Amino acid sequence: MCGLCGFLGTEGDWSTSIGSTLPARQQRLMRIALANRILGFFRLRLDDFQGVSYVLTSPTGRREIVSDFGQLWRVAENLAGCPIDPLDPALLTWLSSIPK
């Protein structure tokens, strides 16, 4: 646990990377990059925070700490003020239009 900020351990979300040979830090940054492709549609941005949490930032500069990816979408919906739905055709079109 970090003595200054009180964060406990590492995230235990089910979707944490499994079976990858990449270093944990690199996996983490890759997940953040992928999540940002989706979050860009809602003008949100996710950043790493000390390797144990994440910070989600809204276009107006509002920020929320996210402890793991299990919480990400709920917090993102609060910041975006709208549902974040992977079945939304507009979101799928947006994803299709991003250069790989």
Next chain:
Amino acid sequence: MTTVSFDLIALNVITGFLGSGKTTLLRNLLASDLGHETAVLINEFGEVGIDHLLVGEVAPDTVLLKSGCVCCSIRGELKDALVQLFSRRQKGEVPKFRRVILETTGLADPAPIFATILADPMLQHHFRLGVIVTVVDCFNAALHEQLHPEWTAQVTAADRLILTKRDLVAEQSFEALQKKLQAINPAAVILTGEDVKPQDPLLLTAGLHDAGPEREAERWIQNSRSRPWSKTNDVGVASEHEHSTHARIHSFCLVFDYQINWPAFGLWLSMLLNRHGRNILRVKGILNLSGAEYPVAIHGVQHLVHPPVHLREWPDHDRRSRIVFIVDGLEPETIEQSFKTFCEYLK
């Protein structure tokens, strides 16, 4: 010197409606060879715990949860009971049981039980989910389905479905019920009450998180094989269920012949469950992941997903990823299209 065991203790769940035969099954299980390694939690609705007294004869360490239905409101009590049992086990006050059976009240939705284990920082290190057995009363199944949404929750959450009171219904009705249950939960093993042997490992010790998860994944695949891949199995179209309140429930299986990127899959499924978890009653599957020789099994109930399990071999010769969904009102084509887009563009 005190030794501390870090084995995860299986929490098996027996659920089903009032009078369906849960307690009879439990008594038979406890009387079998597996009984001496088993602790029991009984959750009853009402002031007098009848089931508690019945089972107490064969399992003196039975703990009664007094708050009635297992739901979000009593997660704390379930946690306390598990912690208490574990503490007594570690102190040697009760035998070193290897599993706990929780018999739920008839009106329980099993999903919050999983949440209790998965979300609690202490329990998740000492307990794991075992096998979920749902007892279905053949005689009253149609009535239970019509009147209680919990019936569907119990059926969809089941790893094993045990059909009781078969002798009280006509053969035709029994077969129709079997078909219906297969359509609702294609990955579950269906057993009839008279065929159940209390020592059958299928009932308590053959879940995905037990030794040999490959066999459980194989059962998913075999049981689901009768269902058309990538097509909806409408549950409510049979004439006797046309007016069912659960007619929107479908099961379907998505099949993908390319390797799946795990981070993209994780983002997609966590998004889907966050927004539609209430309507995704069950998801189960094996995934062929990029860079992995063997598959990973996933399973979840509503908003909850259990830790993925690495399999040490493929269940069959088929190397495609297969994901079974049981959904309420969602269209399989929409989910499939979304999944494909995420896999293709999030690499």
